[in-house]
Amino acid sequence: MSVTSVKLNTPAPYFSLSKGCDLPxxxxxxxxxxxxxxxxxxxxxxxxxxxxxxxxxxxxxxxxxxxxxxxxxxxxxxxxxxxxxxxxxxxxxxxxxxxxxxxxxxxxxxxxxxxxxxxxxxxxxxxxxxxxxxxxxxxxxxxxxxxxxxxxxxxxxxxxxxxxxxxxxxxxxxxxxxxxxxxxxxxxxxxxxxxxxxxxxxxxxxxxxxxxxxxxxxxxxxxxxxxxxxxxxxxxxxxxxxxxxxxxxxxxxxxxxxxxSLPLECMVNDECFEAHEIRSPKISPLPKPKFDSFYQYLIQHPLVKPSWEAYTNHDFVRQIADGILDINKFKFFIEQDYSYLVDYGRVHCIAGSKAPELENMEEELVIVGRIREEMGQHEQRLKEVFGVKDDSYFKTIERGTALNNYSRYFNDIARRGSWEELVAALTPCMMGYGAAAMKFKNNVKAEKGGMYDEWINIYSCENYEDGMRLGEKILNHIAERSSAEELERLAKIYGEVCALEAQFWDAALVF
Amino acid sequence: MSVTSVKLNTPAPYFSLSKGCDLPxxxxxxxxxxxxxxxxxxxxxxxxxxxxxxxxxxxxxxxxxxxxxxxxxxxxxxxxxxxxxxxxxxxxxxxxxxxxxxxxxxxxxxxxxxxxxxxxxxxxxxxxxxxxxxxxxxxxxxxxxxxxxxxxxxxxxxxxxxxxxxxxxxxxxxxxxxxxxxxxxxxxxxxxxxxxxxxxxxxxxxxxxxxxxxxxxxxxxxxxxxxxxxxxxxxxxxxxxxxxxxxxxxxxxxxxxxxxSLPLECMVNDECFEAHEIRSPKISPLPKPKFDSFYQYLIQHPLVKPSWEAYTNHDFVRQIADGILDINKFKFFIEQDYSYLVDYGRVHCIAGSKAPELENMEEELVIVGRIREEMGQHEQRLKEVFGVKDDSYFKTIERGTALNNYSRYFNDIARRGSWEELVAALTPCMMGYGAAAMKFKNNVKAEKGGMYDEWINIYSCENYEDGMRLGEKILNHIAERSSAEELERLAKIYGEVCALEAQFWDAALVF
CATH class of the missing domain: 3.40.1190.20 (Ribokinase)
Known part of the structure; x- marks a missing residue:
């Protein structure tokens, strides 16, 4: 006879009530x-x-x-x-x-x-x-x-x-x-x-x-x-x-x-709980796809490709490279992107808290540091080009619909998702800006050294490419530890975020 | 007649279900x-x-x-x-x-x-x-x-x-x-x-x-x-x-x-939702206590003082300073503390994600960097003094009860708490180690330059005192923005965590 023993734990860490709390x-x-x-x-x-x-x-x-x-x-x-x-x-x-x-x-x-x-x-x-x-x-x-x-x-x-x-x-x-x-x-x-x-x-x-x-x-x-x-x-x-x-x-x-939340799911996911003894492993019936680069696999994936193409070939970037984008649309974009980066930084912090290895936690924190740099560039632009004087301005930016949809999607994944899912949601922003800007690397018609030229340059320089290579490495690391079903789910998230990115630029063009 | 208008939002970001999901x-x-x-x-x-x-x-x-x-x-x-x-x-x-x-x-x-x-x-x-x-x-x-x-x-x-x-x-x-x-x-x-x-x-x-x-x-x-x-x-x-x-x-x-979670509470806390129009402000009936340093106020607070004293006057530290602590107890402590620091880092990341201001987010990330240093010191000790060879050792440390209780408390606050509450939970570790070690600063009987002397030194050096001053500053910043009720709640958390710290050292002594 097979005998297993487990202990019941208490108190549980996922309570949203305190003891003796009087419910109405x-x-x-x-x-x-x-x-x-x-x-x-x-x-x-x-x-x-x-x-x-x-x-x-x-x-x-x-x-x-x-x-x-x-x-x-x-x-x-x-x-x-x-x-x-x-x-x-x-x-x-x-x-x-x-x-x-x-x-x-x-x-x-x-x-x-x-x-x-x-x-x-x-x-x-x-x-x-x-x-x-x-x-x-x-x-x-x-x-x-x-x-x-x-x-x-x-x-x-x-x-x-x-x-x-x-x-x-x-x-x-x-x-x-x-x-x-x-x-x-x-x-x-x-x-x-x-x-x-x-x-x-x-x-x-x-x-x-x-x-x-x-x-x-x-x-x-x-x-x-x-x-x-x-x-x-x-x-x-x-x-x-x-x-x-x-x-x-x-x-x-x-x-x-x-x-x-399903109580047993909370218990099973809690390292302090002792259900591990009786946890049955999930067996995947699907064969795992083979690829050298998960990033390349993703952007060709049927759930990703259409929105990736719409995103990385967006007319917003062409208009910048050609130097013909209406400056008010650009200002709107910079402001929305500034607010976006605050959320983006927060979600990277959450990804850090869920990272399986310490080095992954550190990678997230390095990225948050870079996000702060990017925000600094936005602040500088808004001050130098658009005459913003007061720092309190940045806290009063009105959030548009595309920004809200994107942030809400992040919040949702941050709340429910695994580290892998969070990375899949956070990566398109970094990879796509690079992919979109690099197409114009040696083909910028906008004024040399001007704001638009500089913008293309930021996302197509060597330093940015290094960041993309790190992103690709992390995606490969994730692919190794994921099952076929999980890879499908990551592709779905990646595709959905690419669509949100495209809508973000749409919003700027119709502003 | 007073007329207010609000819009219903959808989808909500706090769903734990996806659309069309078939519930049993x-x-x-x-x-x-x-x-x-x-x-x-x-x-x-x-x-x-x-x-x-x-x-x-x-x-x-x-x-x-x-x-x-x-x-x-x-x-x-x-x-x-x-x-x-x-x-x-x-x-x-x-x-x-x-x-x-x-x-x-x-x-x-x-x-x-x-x-x-x-x-x-x-x-x-x-x-x-x-x-x-x-x-x-x-x-x-x-x-x-x-x-x-x-x-x-x-x-x-x-x-x-x-x-x-x-x-x-x-x-x-x-x-x-x-x-x-x-x-x-x-x-x-x-x-x-x-x-x-x-x-x-x-x-x-x-x-x-x-x-x-x-x-x-x-x-x-x-x-x-x-x-x-x-x-x-x-x-x-x-x-x-x-x-x-x-x-x-x-x-x-x-x-x-x-x-x-109470659905309306989730909606009200969500920046993307539009309930703000009809939200009634909470009015505090209690007068706010006056103090120069919230830290000094806290450690004298009746909900904190007993556990703070038990923690910062703990015999564990005295035995280290006197050089008489059983080395196996110290090894057990270092191992438990190593696992603790992983959790501590994660919760700092979550605090970063909840921080109201960007500079607060950055402060959290600086702290995570310091935690990694401390972990490095622990790794070195375990390798040099206790002969640990393989890095995989650190992942297989068996978690004791005191550690689990503490981590679970963190998880609980991380899930439910505000940034202020998280800071209140995270601060006693930093402040208490300093307060406990500084009592022996010029009074270490353990071998000079030895492991115990070095340990006391880490938590009583100038650099550590700088960190404590930063901690005190953050606590003051929080006190400014909190109501009398919130200050009470923060004191309760601070006291509870001090008790968990004392139990953490208790566990090492009885090992």
Whole structure:
């Protein structure tokens, strides 16, 4: 018999909570089962993902035509007077009555309900003195609002003003705050309106997706339970649900767990943990491709080649070499690149912290030193050519979209990726600038010794080529230690970053 | 009326999932409500925290004395033949019959059940051909096993061999694998036994806590659904539940969400996100303490002083200065310190990546350079004095408990902490070695020029004092930008790290 022994460790290093930390409890009051379109599992998942202790409080059980009230003690056990945060799930007037019977703490509670789950009677019932809460918010879609209150339909159609709908729903119910979701196809602007304070928050979605009001309501009450303001809570809920839907892709269940790390994965990756004894090696079924230079292999790889070509043959560089680039576009580029280099340096530090060997850690630090030099050159240009006087200028550069997309990609890889993946993400910047500039090495038409000539020279000089050779060496080192699947993944990252580089120069040209 | 507008961003940089990623679905088959001691919310929370899509499949509704079977279509909707991973919750033989009626895919499914939820009839029913699965595991506590099968009680009492209990439970049921939990007070060793392969895994808990078999079963099926082996899944489940219980402290609900980050907190901290518009400033109610040197303030702070004194007056240093320290203890220390410095360098890199100003980033990198020098001194000592020949020796140093505790603390702060907190954690090492060594500066009794004399000299020379002055300057810089609450938190970290330093030298003395 094979016998293995391991020890359990504690405390774990990947806690995002401290000991004895009091998590807020959120109670979902609902009948059971809830509506088939959306289910109680989603509510509990969303609450867990938001670091809340989720509790179900079932008021009635509804199967087919039968409706059985839950024993009042069972309701009371979950809806006692210490409850502070309530999500109203699928409820009717009857359930509000049960709540009122069992729960005295309502005036201290914070309630978020959704139009998807409450019957019209319950929405109005909520207003008729059945339930009075400390703070109440209704999340409702435009469609739901118009279906429940068809009498508004006419007036709305005329004005097509969503703020009017939000105000009308607020007037028809006792809910103090209304979040009106515009989830119709192409609808991308949501409105939060507070009857109490008159505040209005417009939230525009860059990538509109279909959201269910119920899940937004659940994420909102979770944020409120952590002490965020109602506006913050609503913003966070919309952002969360939208991302959950986008990540799932069409036809899949929204990924409410997208910001959770798999606990066992954390343990296995932690050198202090002792799971190593029982770790099974991963066996790769794919043969490893053969090459002399991983860099050459990468730039010919089908996942890389198109974006590498677009990047290293970019017209931005040609216009510089020819000396015809609009100086304002160049200034915009230099400013964006300056901000980029700050992020680039940070991510190199993270790569250093993940490096497997000390010499790799040191290589990263040498690179950070070079990045500082490059930033110095940018500072000098902005001062000498563009008349920047104050050093504080560099901290106030406004970040463009291409820069944000690129930085966000870095942040993502820095958070999730291995050292190898980070290097794959960091290398295209260095290699591509060299590859692009060297094409014009002896062919610069821009004024000799001028800013554009100097720029081409920086990225095509001997010293820069030395750096590229070091980059190639590190890539080869990584290729040796990676499996066929890992090489594919590195190629994918390399290609994606080349596309971001090309977009970075695109942004300068269209400035 | 106050009107604010914000945009929703996508994609978010803090995803730990890629788009379209298929999360495994795990179905909890159970009656409703489940037992009061443990509830379905825990199951769903644990599954969410493990990145699974949780589904409830309710077989019967039980309120008071009434037992109503759920409509068979509703069971079928959740327990269709594509289901691969099942947690058996509170079920009886009747529920197994319902499963058998609706579910043909059982021979492909992987099932984990727990003794806490299944009736004895159901455990035996599982064995009598009612349910045949692809793979099945029973998680059961020693108490539950002896309560269900009292006929074993006598034989067990004699041998007190838990492996025998596991084998007996395996024989009495059709479960292929048994995880026997020893959750009695003081019980700290759990046994996994596979009837099929004869494998045995002993898992010893360093900090035994009371665990419910049901939650361990749920975490285990979650790990299995991600493709881990049964041994890995069980190790991960025990580690997860134990930590959840420990973190909650007594009388509190286990913190199954301990490795989740709050989504809105991630958004607010992300420079690319646009929540800044609606972010409310935190106002500190406490007055900020006044001081000239934050370092001097810290080492007098009640949260720091005791551990700072224990650390900087440690007998380990006195024994070195007096030249009487056992050379094997010194070798052990040098080796542990060498491994420590690798971690210390990594965490400085992370601090660099979080530094608010570029000059702070550079300071961190300068420090990493110095750490490499110190490692070089250690390498030299180990080679010259202790006859180490091969460089690979340094990679095989066995990590002691004090080192692991310290590194784990670093990892924790590196993951969660701000730059300020990281600096507070990294500084005691530098300041304390200097403070401890300088007390013996002109009072070294060890052989002049020898290894011990040289060691004291390194940490008390002018050059080292310069480094300490830089450290003090950085601490002052941090104190300026921190609120009263933040200063308290920094003091707490500083004190905790001083205690870890003292324990590090303790470990060398008791080696």
């Amino acid at each position: 409890q959120v109670v979902v009051v609902s009948t059971f089962p809830t509506s088939p379109q959306y289910s109680i599992e989603d509510d509990i998942s969303i609450l867990s993902t938001h670091k809340c202790i989720p509790k179900m409080c079932t008021t009635r059980i509804v199967t087919g035509d039968t409706s059985i009230p839950m024993p009042i003690e069972s309701v009371k056990a979950n809806l006692n007077d210490s409850v502070r945060f309530i999500k109203l799930g699928k409820v009717d007037v009857e359930d509000l009555r049960i709540m009122q019977q069992t729960f005295n703490g309502m005036q201290n509670a914070c309630v978020v309900a959704s139009g998807h789950d409450m019957s019209k009677d319950a929405i109005i019932g909520f207003s008729s003195g059945k339930v009075e809460t400390g703070s109440s918010t209704m999340v409702i879609t435009l469609d739901e609002a118009l279906a429940y209150f068809p009498e508004y339909f006419e007036s709305i159609k005329k004005g097509e003003d969503n703020l009017e709908v939000a105000k009308l729903v607020a007037e028809s119910s006792a809910f103090q705050n209304i979040l009106l979701l515009n989830t119709a196809p192409g609808g991308n602007s949501h409105i939060y309106y507070s009857k109490q304070t008159g505040e209005q928050l417009n939230i525009e979605s860059k990538s509109p997706v279909s959201m269910i009001s119920s899940t937004v309501a659940t994420a909102a009450i979770a944020n409120l339970s952590h002490g965020y303001t109602i506006k913050e809570a609503i913003y966070g809920a919309l952002e969360f649900v939208q991302n959950a839907v986008i990540l799932a892709d069409s036809n899949k269940h929204p990924n409410y767990m997208y910001s959770v | 679905q795990v179905v909890v088959v159970s009656t409703f409500p489940t037992s009061p001691q443990y509830s379905i919310e825990d199951d769903i929370s644990i599954l969410s925290t493990h990145k699974c899509i949780p589904k409830m499949c309710t077989t019967r509704i039980v309120t008071g004395d009434t037992s109503i079977p759920m409509p068979i279509e509703s069971v079928k909707a959740n327990l269709n033949d594509s289901v691969r991973f099942i947690k058996l919750g509170k079920v009886d033989v009747e529920d197994l019959r319902i499963m058998q009626q609706t579910f043909n895919g059982m021979q492909n499914a992987c099932v984990v059940a727990s003794g806490h939820d299944m009736s004895k009839d159901a455990i035996i029913g599982f064995s009598s051909g009612k349910v045949e699965t692809g793979s099945s595991t029973m998680v059961i506590t020693l108490d539950e096993a002896l309560a269900y099968f009292p006929e074993y009680f006598e034989s067990i009492k004699k041998g007190e061999d838990n492996l025998e209990v596991a084998k007996l439970v395996a024989e009495s049921s059709a479960f292929q694998n048994i995880l026997l939990l020893n959750t009695a007070p003081g019980g700290n060793s759990h046994i996994y036994y596979s009837k099929q392969t004869g494998e045995q895994l002993n898992i010893e808990s360093k900090s035994p806590v009371s665990m419910i078999s049901s939650t361990v079963a749920t975490a285990a099926i979650a790990n299995l659904s991600h493709g881990y082996t049964i041994k890995e899944a069980i190790y991960g489940a025990l580690e997860f539940v134990q930590n959840a219980v420990i973190l909650a402290d007594s009388n509190k609900h286990p913190n199954y969400m301990y490795s989740v």
